[in-house]
Amino acid sequence: MSDAAQPRPRIAIDCGQTGARVRVVNAGAADTADPVEVPGVRTDHPVIPQVAALVSQALGGRQLPGAELGAGISGLTPGATRPAELLAACESIGVTRVAVAHDSVTAFLGANRLTPGAVVAAGTGVVTLGVGVSTAKVDGWGMFGDSGSGYWIGRAGVEAALRAFDGRGPGTALTRLAETEFGPLPEIYMIVQADPLRVRRTAGFAKVVAAAADDGDEVAQQIILGAADELAASVSAALRGAGWQSGDRWRVSWMGKVITTNPRLQNRFRERLAHTHPTVTVADPHGIPLDGVAQLLDLPEDHPITGLVAYAGR
Known part of the structure; x- marks a missing residue:
């Protein structure tokens, strides 16, 4: 398989108010089979910058060129759902595509597919x-x-x-x-x-x-x-x-x-x-919320739940 055909690194973050968990796959030695535990988000503060900071913290300074990021976020309101802002905040890590959703969406996918x-x-x-x-x-x-x-x-x-x-x-x-x-x-x-x-x-x-x-x-x-x-x-x-x-x-x-x-x-x-x-x-x-977060990046375009996910990048 050529390098161009290699699967892109993927980062999944499940952000709750009491804690967040991050999983990395398709990144070789940087994979985290066991999720990395990081602090949760404060919903009384801007959420997107917190998510970007938590991803960076979980990666410990590593870069993943071409990575895709899925994020399920507790308390995310329509006005705070800013995938382009998250993409810009994570570009230094190597992220080129993001999918952002309320944690009810990722909970549904993790529970019911x-x-x-x-x-x-x-x-x-x-x-x-x-x-x-x-x-x-x-x-x-x-x-x-x-x-x-x-x-x-x-x-x-x-x-x-x-x-x-x-x-x-x-x-x-x-x-x-x-x-x-x-x-x-x-x-x-x-x-x-x-x-x-x-x-x-x-x-x-x-x-x-x-x-x-x-x-x-x-x-x-x-x-x-x-x-x-x-x-x-x-x-x-x-x-x-x-x-x-x-x-x-x-x-x-x-x-x-x-x-x-x-x-x-x-x-x-x-x-x-x-x-x-x-x-x-x-x-x-069927699974846990992180499993639902990972599914954000592969949803069928015609499925009703896809309309609840915000994307940016390619």
């Missing part, structure tokens, strides 16, 4: 994407939504703790656990409000809520079941928005630890969808 259906990506935040006749993105509204996410569960857990503390709600182990996690309850809202990592810290309390539910705390159990119901409702909306009709045998899956590490929540999620969409297959994801 090109099969019609929906994916719910539930971590610190949550977004659901339906892909079928058309595409439909549901939630992902940050402080105004993200229902069923780690942040939603953590916040609900703290609220339940404070309701019990006030005498406005039933007793729960979450009262003691919230004080252990955040500090004195009379001071808790000031303590958390002053923390620049308050969203991540609140989302981290979701693990405590889930553990309390497993230990039999009824209030915690209702929070977990409520999260599952919210996620299932978002999936239903995404399926309808993507053109699902009764009887269609589409596929639903997920990404993120909120569902993968919580059997109680996952079982309720499955039960809800089996009731509302009995012909839909609810199944484990």
Whole structure:
């Protein structure tokens, strides 16, 4: 095979808010079979420069002439989707083509490949994407939504703790656990409000809520079941928005630890969808988000999901 026919190096970066992962293939000794872990992106700052910096950090100063870059980015808004800017920022690395998408797109591809259906990506935040006749993105509204996410569960857990503390709600182990996690309850809202990592810290309390539910705390159990119901409702909306009709045998899956590490929540999620969409297959994801990022560079032009990806270069 001539040098001209050699496959081009490819860089895939999956950018979340709590961390990012980078994989390099077709680059010989520079390949990273195990993804490189780097910090996440701050969605309250310009995102594209952060992505370029993270790619450079992951490569450790190496250059990959002719490389293609796929990027799935958490919280990416239409106005912030600037593939030409990312291409220019990565030219010094050797990148000549980029594909940029919201992380719901790469979650869908990693979970379902090109099969019609929906994916719910539930971590610190949550977004659901339906892909079928058309595409439909549901939630992902940050402080105004993200229902069923780690942040939603953590916040609900703290609220339940404070309701019990006030005498406005039933007793729960979450009262003691919230004080252990955040500090004195009379001071808790000031303590958390002053923390620049308050969203991540609140989302981290979701693990405590889930553990309390497993230990039999009824209030915690209702929070977990409520999260599952919210996620299932978002999936239903995404399926309808993507053109699902009764009887269609589409596929639903997920990404993120909120569902993968919580059997109680996952079982309720499955039960809800089996009731509302009995012909839909609810199944484990085929792969991980990085697998979906890699697919951005090879999508069929006529597939509905291709319209959600922004390209630059050649």
